[in-house]
Amino acid sequence: MTRQIQLFAGLVLLIAPIGCVSPPGTTPRAFVPRVVNRDLGDVVHGTREDPVSGDPQRPVDEQQVPGSDWPSPVHDNQPFTFLRAEQLELRVRDGAPNISRWDVQGWYGRDFEKLWVKLEGEQSVEGKSEGEAELQALFSQLVAPFWDFQIGARYDREWGPGPATDRWFGVIGLQGFSPYEFETELALFVSEDADISARLTATTDFLLTQRLIMQPRIETEAALEEVPKFEVGQGLNYVELGLRWRYEFVREFAPYFGINWIRNLGETEDLIRRGGGEASELSLVLGLSVWF
């Protein structure tokens, strides 16, 4: 086989003397950077004669009729999959049992439409098992350069120490990147009992170095009606402030530590106090932020 190729290459060179002519004044030795393929020769020469039949001068129309099996020249509408655990953390609380906390989001889809899933919750890691989790499944549409409009459903579940409770919500929201560079989520929730509430979350990054990043975070909630069963008061009822320092060993893998402060407000505060809980909590957080 190799011999055949060599023979053919030799044939091409033989019948193509004109292609070998170097321009006057040049030194071929200096030109050829290196020999990479002695079988074929580094420099492939053209041929004067066409050894195979064919006429490049045929009318364009005959030559270039796109067939149904032609591929797209570019593949600019491929789906991608994204999963980010923004928070996988331990909260060491002052005067209360420590808890684990997670905040995970992911999507599958193309530039303009995506299926978006959000999962967040917490679980006690000492004492009685107690926790809550929230799952959202959303359809997401890019409606402005920096903003996705989202619509879908949310499911909440709380457990321990008493019996577990759960409820469903409808969700509409906006998620994106605001002026002055805040990653922002704004969502409106309508519960199965038609209780209306809203939540705003925003984070921003300050680069201390290329890899050490300080991230302030704010989350706040408000409700239109009181829902005592879930310790929800009317009006602005919740504020959470966090400050985390993460180190991006690679972009996708960043351990962090920080502080987090939660304050329940207004009627919510009263409801929680009545239930024997603390209206505010300060915690030290240790965690991991990962994505792929």
Place this chain on the structure above:
Amino acid sequence: MILGGCRLGESRARGSSREWDPADLIVSTRDVEIGGRTTTATTLNGSVPGPTLRFKEGDQVVLRVQNRLDVDTSIHWHGLILPPSMDGVPGVSFRGIAPGETFTYRFPIKQSGTYWYHSHSGFQEQLGMFGALILDPLEHDQIESDAEHVITLSDWTFEDPMRILARLKKSAGYYNFQKPTIADDGLSRILANRAKWGAMRMDPTDISDVTGETYTYLMNGRAPESNWTGLFEPGQSIRLRIINAAAASYFDVRIPGLAMTVVQVDGQNVEPVTVDELRIAIAETYDVLVSPTEERAYTVFAEAMDRSGFARGTLAPRIGMSSEIPARRQRPLLQMEDMGMGAMAGMDMGTMNMEPDSPDADTGSVTGMPEMISDGPAKGGSHADGTHGMGLDEEAEVPEWARSIAHGPDDHGPGNSMIPEFTKGRLDEPGIGLEDAGHRVLVYTDLRSLVASEDQREPDREIELHLTGNMERYIWGFDGKKYSEAPEPIAFHYGERLRLTFVNDTMMNHPIHLHGMWMELVNGAGEHKPRKHTVNVKPAERLSVDINVDAKGRWAMHCHILYHMDAGMFRVVEVRERNGNRTNLLND
């Protein structure tokens, strides 16, 4: 980096027992060594770059390209004027070359100069599938030299390019490790930066999407430490054929100690211009003459535009010599001008009651600008009312190509995240990071074709195309649409003289390549407009080219940043008879 050649028997031993047809260029996956690491490349005849092809004007080329990959491949002959079915763009020129297939390219060589060839399929170009293509003139070469070297610049990644694109889609700044930080710039600068750039959700260090963080920059396939060396004898005139075959990297090329005389651009001879440095956009070629007189080594230094790395080689009288490698310069920062918000050409800032030196001058000018220029007609911007402090004298000094034009009301939708208040010609600017180079840097207004163009007609028609992108979501396109949203061809009329005006609404440089026809750069060179196959359009720049529409068929036009093209910055152009007769070129 020398690769063990294409051992034809070897690939057969690797699995398939098939007998391969004879071929001139064999596309296969091979292990190659780059910068001391073994990696897998998509090679042409076993090497990166592929073999240098050399033809002569007047040749009838017959080249058999054999695909030994398990996916389709293709070869595009970049800058060649040839029949549309031979242009090598899958889905536009032909079906592509299927695995196992041997495709025969046949085309006449009707030109001369330095060109290159590369795959137009997937990310194969990033994976090493490119090479130099030298066309010798039929008569004697007007560029006389004693020796010559091809210098092919490229960018190599050890990552899967698809993964690079996925990362950019999820986190557009993924590869930028030169962002402003509190440690480097101080808290007050960071806060000021947030107020100015953050307000617009833009990053002033967003120069290149893919950087030295993942790239190893190569010169003729060699990493900087492998030191590609070209030989010369002192006193010789050496012609360097510089080709930027990178997937996503611009280079600033200089040879400390040697002036470079630019004699050819994109394969077309130009009036000689002597410079110390030139920026080569992706897919451009520059031929320069250098005349080393000393018996010493000279470093050929090709610094990435964002300064995140460099390719390097040496010109020396003997193998084994080397010279000092220059320090990399500080990474540049985008300016308000790159967003169409800075000082305007020909406009006296003083008449706007603004202190030009005040720190707010650049942002403050934003509000005043649009009204002042929006009343000009689309072409030329001649400011009908003549007021607003735009004196006639000043206007006369501004060449046609340089005039500022306000952006129209169309914001191009969610696929576009920036609207410059106005765009203008920036052909006389060396480009970001080279403003204060301290030596002569080539600019587009230096380029004058050696011979006057055969076609001196005024344009019959003008098409304005906006280069758009959503940098945060990594969506790229023209007029706010990616290719899959606008697959219908742009109609060119056969025989017309067409002015194509690119308006860059983004703050990135885009090398725009038109297949099949020359673009004559409207740069004030009169009858000597340089002919180009790829033009760099700077941030917030408005750049026009005139085209003699003389090639029927369907042709690709796209940004030559591979990741922009694959994110949608691609269009098909169809050259049709002016009477509107659609031939059977299309079935869609």
